[in-house]
Amino acid sequence: MNLLVRNVRIENQQGTSDIRIVDGRFAEIDTHLDPNPGEAVVDHGGRLALPPFIESHVHLDSALTAGEPRYNESGTLFEGIEIWSERKRTLTVEDVKDRVRRAVRQQARFGIQYVRSHVDVTDPELTALRALLELREELADSVTLQLVAFPQEGIESFPDGRQLMRRAAEMGVDAIGAIPHFEFTREYSVSSLDFAVELAQEFGLLVDVHCDEIDDEDSRGLETLATRAYEAGIGERVTASHTTAMHSYNNAYFIRLLRLLKLSGINFVSNPLVNTHLQGRTDTYPKRRGVTRVKELTEAGLNVSFGQDDIVDPWNPLGTGNLRDVVLNGLYVTQMMGHAEILDSYRFVTHNAARTLHLDGYGIEVGNPANFIVLDAPSWYEALSFGSQVVASYRAGREIVRAQPASFEVLF
Numbered sequence: 001m002n003l004l005v006r007n008v009r010i011e012n013q014q015g016t017s018d019i020r021i022v023d024g025r026f027a028e029i030d031t032h033l034d035p036n037p038g039e040a041v042v043d044h045g046g047r048l049a050l051p052p053f054i055e056s057h058v059h060l061d062s063a064l065t066a067g068e069p070r071y072n073e074s075g076t077l078f079e080g081i082e083i084w085s086e087r088k089r090t091l092t093v094e095d096v097k098d099r100v101r102r103a104v105r106q107q108a109r110f111g112i113q114y115v116r117s118h119v120d121v122t123d124p125e126l127t128a129l130r131a132l133l134e135l136r137e138e139l140a141d142s143v144t145l146q147l148v149a150f151p152q153e154g155i156e157s158f159p160d161g162r163q164l165m166r167r168a169a170e171m172g173v174d175a176i177g178a179i180p181h182f183e184f185t186r187e188y189s190v191s192s193l194d195f196a197v198e199l200a201q202e203f204g205l206l207v208d209v210h211c212d213e214i215d216d217e218d219s220r221g222l223e224t225l226a227t228r229a230y231e232a233g234i235g236e237r238v239t240a241s242h243t244t245a246m247h248s249y250n251n252a253y254f255i256r257l258l259r260l261l262k263l264s265g266i267n268f269v270s271n272p273l274v275n276t277h278l279q280g281r282t283d284t285y286p287k288r289r290g291v292t293r294v295k296e297l298t299e300a301g302l303n304v305s306f307g308q309d310d311i312v313d314p315w316n317p318l319g320t321g322n323l324r325d326v327v328l329n330g331l332y333v334t335q336m337m338g339h340a341e342i343l344d345s346y347r348f349v350t351h352n353a354a355r356t357l358h359l360d361g362y363g364i365e366v367g368n369p370a371n372f373i374v375l376d377a378p379s380w381y382e383a384l385s386f387g388s389q390v391v392a393s394y395r396a397g398r399e400i401v402r403a404q405p406a407s408f409e410v411l412f
């Protein structure tokens with residue numbers, strides 16, 4: 001179907017634009033376009049249009065399981081892993097599919113069309129992975145799912161860990177993960193990263209490592225990952241998620257490390273909401289925020305995106321899937337509240353995340369698939385400040401989410 005979308009403000013542009021969509025792609029973008037005969041027309045009244053939001057780090061397999069079998073009362077990453085390990089034994093393909101469908105619809109409502117989900121493969125049955133691989137196909141018209149083989153309980157420290165990772169690669173994941181800070185020893189940490197990078201190269205896959213998600217300033221998986229990426233020349237295909245130990249690194253070490261990170265060109269994903277909740281739990285006061293150095297990495301020209309990490313599960317009882325919450329919290333906690341930083345902050349969950357996911361044809365540009373969202377605000381500044389609703393989400397020119405703009409009266 002051909003469609004003329006009138007009167008939207010694209011990203012940070014001041015004026016409004018009209019967008020013509022032909023055969024599911026952006027065909028023309030201009031300040032004013034006249035409708036062609038037979039073309040459907042929709043007027044968005046000067047509202048903000050953005051490329052769709054991208055969830056660059058979430059665990060869909062555990063979504064909507066909070067309280068099963070019990071709640072995480074300590075609020076630590078490690079109690080969360082214990083609870084999930086118990087819940088994992090009761091997984092069925094239908095259980096996973098039912099929860100993931102609900103979680104993905106909720107994400108869609110908040111304007112998300114691309115999701116990178118880590119899937120726990122420390123399960124001899126690989127139940128969650130089988131379910132997610134089926135859903136990746138089933139949902140493809142509405143959401144692009146990218147799946148990471150995630151060894152929640154370790155590669156070297158879990159029985160048959162390497163074989164499970166290899167099976168996941170053979171079954172068709174998009175990326176290979178690792179969890180160096182959870183391995184029993186520093187040697188295992190290093191060898192798990194060597195294994196993950198080699199496996200990814202063998203199968204032509206991306207890499208996304210849960211890297212140093214701990215407040216231990218001696219957790220240094222990142223230097224190993226960045227070195228392997230640099231030496232193999234695959235930095236743009238490699239992502240270090242969390243890197244919360246970097247919050248605690250001494251500055252002398254960080255400055256030395258930053259040179260390597262720049263040489264490697266790897267991507268970073270920070271999960272500010274969940275990491276401010278999970279980190280700093282062994283501190284009294286001062287209590288560390290535990291979020292990686294987003295501002296410094298960004299200023300050094302490295303690519304950083306933001307993720308939700310968890311939706312109502314043992315690690316985050318309150319995650320809704322709404323990336324606006326993540327960006328807002330991320331800006332506060334990283335002190336990126338300069339005016340230009342606020343205006344550009346949608347990039348953490350759009351363009352920067354697209355780079356991390358290695359997406360092609362992303363963005364509101366002629367020739368790309370006509371994927372975009374419309375928010376009930378004239379600018380990102382207002383949308384972020386007031387939590388403006390996503391009123392429409394288009395996928396290849398087809399409307400996949402529609403919402404009425406909220407209206408209310410203040411009665412005084």
Ligand SMILES: [Zn+2]
Nearest residue numbers: 059118210309
């Ligand atoms: Zn995670």
